[in-house]
Amino acid sequence: MIDFELTDEQRLVRETAREFADKEIIPVARENDRNARFDTDLVKKLGEMGYLGSIVSEEYGGRGIDYRTYALIVEEVGRGDSSARTVVSVQTSLVCSSIERWGTEEQKQRWLPRLCSGEALGCFGLTEPDTGSDAANLKTRATRDGDGWRISGQKQWISLGNYAEVALIFAQTDPEQGHRGLAAFLVPTASDGFSSTEVHGKLGLRASDTAELALDDIAVGADALMGEVGDGFKVAMSALDSGRYSVAAGCVGICQGCVDASVAYSKEREQFGRPLAAFQLVQEMIADMVVDTEASRALVWRAGFLKDTGQPNTMETSVAKLYSTEAAVRSANNAIQVHGGSGYVDDYPVERYLRDARVTTLYEGTSQIQKLIIGRAVTGINAMTP
Ligand code: COS
Numbered sequence: 001m002i003d004f005e006l007t008d009e010q011r012l013v014r015e016t017a018r019e020f021a022d023k024e025i026i027p028v029a030r031e032n033d034r035n036a037r038f039d040t041d042l043v044k045k046l047g048e049m050g051y052l053g054s055i056v057s058e059e060y061g062g063r064g065i066d067y068r069t070y071a072l073i074v075e076e077v078g079r080g081d082s083s084a085r086t087v088v089s090v091q092t093s094l095v096c097s098s099i100e101r102w103g104t105e106e107q108k109q110r111w112l113p114r115l116c117s118g119e120a121l122g123c124f125g126l127t128e129p130d131t132g133s134d135a136a137n138l139k140t141r142a143t144r145d146g147d148g149w150r151i152s153g154q155k156q157w158i159s160l161g162n163y164a165e166v167a168l169i170f171a172q173t174d175p176e177q178g179h180r181g182l183a184a185f186l187v188p189t190a191s192d193g194f195s196s197t198e199v200h201g202k203l204g205l206r207a208s209d210t211a212e213l214a215l216d217d218i219a220v221g222a223d224a225l226m227g228e229v230g231d232g233f234k235v236a237m238s239a240l241d242s243g244r245y246s247v248a249a250g251c252v253g254i255c256q257g258c259v260d261a262s263v264a265y266s267k268e269r270e271q272f273g274r275p276l277a278a279f280q281l282v283q284e285m286i287a288d289m290v291v292d293t294e295a296s297r298a299l300v301w302r303a304g305f306l307k308d309t310g311q312p313n314t315m316e317t318s319v320a321k322l323y324s325t326e327a328a329v330r331s332a333n334n335a336i337q338v339h340g341g342s343g344y345v346d347d348y349p350v351e352r353y354l355r356d357a358r359v360t361t362l363y364e365g366t367s368q369i370q371k372l373i374i375g376r377a378v379t380g381i382n383a384m385t386p
Contacts, residue, residue, distance in 0.1 A: 002301065002302055002305045003305075004298075004301065006072075009069070010068070010069050010072060013065070013069050013072055013073060014072040014073075014076065016049075017049075017051075017072060017073045017075075017076035017077065018076050020045075020049055020051075020076070020077075021076045021077060021079055021080035022080075024042065024045055024080075025042065025077065025080030025081050025084050026080050026081070026349075028042065029080060029081040029083075029084075029207070029349065029352070030346050030349075030352070032081070032083065032206075032207035033081075033083070033206050033207050033346065033352055034206075034346065035207075036200070036206040036207065037207055038083075038162075038163065038207060038208065038209040039083075039084070039207060040163070042084055043084075043087055043118055043121070044118055046077070046084065046087060046088060046118060047116075047117050047118015047119070048118070050062075050063045050116075051073055051077065051088050051092075052087070052088060052091045052092055052096070052115065052116055052117070052118045053091060053092050053096040053112065053115055053116030054069075054070055054073060054092060054116075055067065055070050055092060055093075055096075055097060055242075056092075056096050056097070056100050056112055056116055057100070060100060060108050060109070060112035060113060060116065061112055061113035061114075061115075061116035061117060062096065062100075062112070062116045066304070066307075066308045067245065067303075067304035067305075067307040067308050068301055068304040068305060068308060070092070070246075070249070070304070071245070071249040071252070071300050071301065071304050073088070074088055074089065074246050074249035074250050074253070075249050075250065075252045075253040075256065075297070075300075076253060077250070077253065078249065078250030078251065078252065078253025078254055078257075079253035079254065079256050079257040079260075080253070080257075081207065081352075081356075082204070082205060082208070082250060082254065082353075082356035082357070082360075083205050083206065083207035083208035083356070084207075085246075085250040085253065086159050086160075086205060086208045086250075087121075087159075087160065087208070088246070088250075089243060089246035089247060089250060090122070090123065090124055090159045090160050090243070091115060091118075091121060091122055091160070092242075092246065093239065093242035093243040093245065093246040094122075094124035094168070094239045094240075094242070094243045095115060095122030095123070095124055095166070095168055095239075096112060096115050096116060096122070097239065097242045098124075098168060098184070098226070098235055098238070098239045099111055099112055099115075099168075099186070099226070100112065101238060102184065102226050102227040102231065102235050102238075103186070103226050104223070104226075106223065107186060107223070107226060111166055111186065114165075115166075120164075120165040120166065121160050121163050121164045121165060122160070122164050122165070122166045122167070122168065123158050123159060123160040123161045123164035123166075123167050123168070123211070123213075124158070124159070124167075124168050124239065124243075125140075125155040125158055125161075125167045125168060125169040125170060125187075125213055126138075126155075126170045126236050127155060127156050127157050127158070128140060128153065128154055128155055128156055129154055129156045129212075132366075133365070133366060133368075133369050135233070135236060135237075136178060136179035136182065136233055138153070138170055138171060138172045138182060139153055139154075139172070140152065140153025140154070140155070140169065140170065140171040140172065140215065141153060141171060141172055141173075142171035142172065142173050142183055142185065143173070144173075145219060147221065147222045148219060148220055148221040148222050148224070149185065149219075149220050149221075149222070149224065149225065150217055150218065150219055150220075151169060151171050151185060151187065151215050151217075151218045151220065152193075152215055152216060152217050152218070153171060153215050154212065154213065154214055154215070155167075155169070155212070155213035155215070156212050156213075157199070157210060157212075157363070158196075158210065158211045158212070158213050159208055159209065159210055159211075160209050160211075161196045161209065161210070161211025161212070161213050162196045162197075162198055162209050162211045163209055164189050165188065165189055165190070166186055166187065166188055166189065167186075167187045167189055167194070167213065168184060168185070168186060168187075168226070168235075168239075169184070169185045169186075169187045169215065170182055170183070170184055170185075170232050170233075170235070170236055171183060171185060171232070173229050173230075177230070179232075179233040180230050180233070181229075181230065181232075182230070182231075182232025182233045182236075183225060183227070183228075183229045183230065183231065183232040184225070184226045184227055184231065184232045184235040184236070185220060185224045185225055185226065186224050186226050187215070187218060187220055187224060188220075191218045191219070191220065192218065192219070193215060193216040193217050193218040193219075194213070194214075194215060194216075194218055195213070195214045195216070196211040196212065196213050196214070197211060197212045197214075198210070198211060199211060199212060202359075203355050203358055203359070204352070204354075204355030204356040204357070204358055204359055205355075205356055205359055206355075237314075240364055240365060241307075241313065241314055241317050242307075243364045244317050244318065244320075244321040244364050244365060244370075245300065245303055245304065245307070245317050245320065245321070247321055247325065247360050247363070247364050248296065248299070248300050248303070248317070248320040248321045248323075248324040248325065249300050249324075250360070251296060251324040251325050251327065251328035251357065251360055252293065252296045252297045252300055252324055254328040254331065254332060254353050254356070254357050255289060255292050255293035255296055255324070255327055255328055255331045256293050257349060257353055258289050258293075258328075258331040258332055258334065258335035258350060258353055259286065259289045259290055259293055259331070259335075261335055261339070261348055261349055261350055262285070262286050262289060262334070262335045262338040262339070262350075263277070263286060265338060265339050265342070265348065266282050266286065266338055269340075269342075276338065282338055285334040285335075285337055285338050286334075286338065288330070288331075288334060289330075289331040289334055289335065292327035292328075292330060292331050293327070293331065295323065295327065296320070296323055296324035296327045296328075299316075299319055299320035299323050299324065300320045300324060302316060302320070303316045303317045303319070303320045314373065314377070315373060315374055315377040315378075318365070318370040318373045318374050319370075319374060321364070321365065321370055322367050322370035322371065322374070325357070325360035325361045325367065326361060326367060328353070328357035328360060329354070329357045329358060329360075329361060331353075331357075332350060332353035332354035332357045333354055335350040335353065335354075336350050336351060336354060372384050
């Protein structure tokens, strides 16, 4: 049974995260966005708060919190700024949770404490210039070299890629094996042959670091392999089960931010001698945002409940990700409408909400991919390929 009542501890975590977002994230969000500045001071503060790797167990430097509590933190950070939220999601869900689940004891000891504290950042290298939705079809190659490996290829749209100390790189070891030939490697970015280039000109998430990675015949030891050869696709998919959840929780924050901003603005701004909030068509837009916010939050908490109780949750995570990312785009669009001309400039957060929300229906699996995962789960028929 899903319990929607928060525990005292969860209330405290939410309250603390809310204050952190209000005091540390929101005051710098506009300038960071304008200057496309990846705010390393803010990253440091996120680490100090324990918001990086918080679901990792305490013995490896995490906070050992459950997924529902994690969603409360991610929602508040997402309400503040999706660029900061992306740091939390990538570091925690894609990198740390993968190392904790698939890494050797040595790999966990080597990377997790420093990633959880924020002393080091990690990135997730799955997507390539020619490989997005079709994640099994990677061109990056890993070939055996004595005990170790040599890795060559390119990765695209990699969040934190210019700042990461370790890159979780997915590579093909045997093209004839398809997805069963993939392997995951923990590659130190200081390795010879590793380089990154900043991606500019993004619609949103301007304060988030995005990179293209080049891997030119990088030599790594056998200890870089995470999981077995052939486990790579499962490592990636299980990481995305957590990453999609985190994106969804961040989008609940965007939706809530849209409600908060629209309620405040519509009560303050007057037209025709009455506050905007007194007009039925304005209330309709606000009511739609409220419904989107609450439905998204309930879906995220359901997926979190399933994760916390060890039940299968891939489909439910896709449902939460699909709904809340689309809801965030809708809500931000409505919020701009409520704000009128003022919503079109960055005096208010709503235009940034729209620009930042837009990528969430693309990354970590497009809305179309989520629909195909849901459709396959309920029909038992795979419609992924023609
Ligand atoms: N956790 C662990 N293992 C999983 C899994 C999960 N959530 N989902 C699938 N697997 C395993 C399956 O059990 C299967 O194992 P076997 O080889 O032992 O049979 C294997 O992975 C292949 O699974 P499946 O048949 O579902 O793979 P598909 O090729 O059909 O997957 C989709 C296709 C579209 C679901 C996948 O490629 C995908 O998610 N694409 C989107 C990628 C994405 O999100 N990119 C964004 C990157 S981050 S910006």
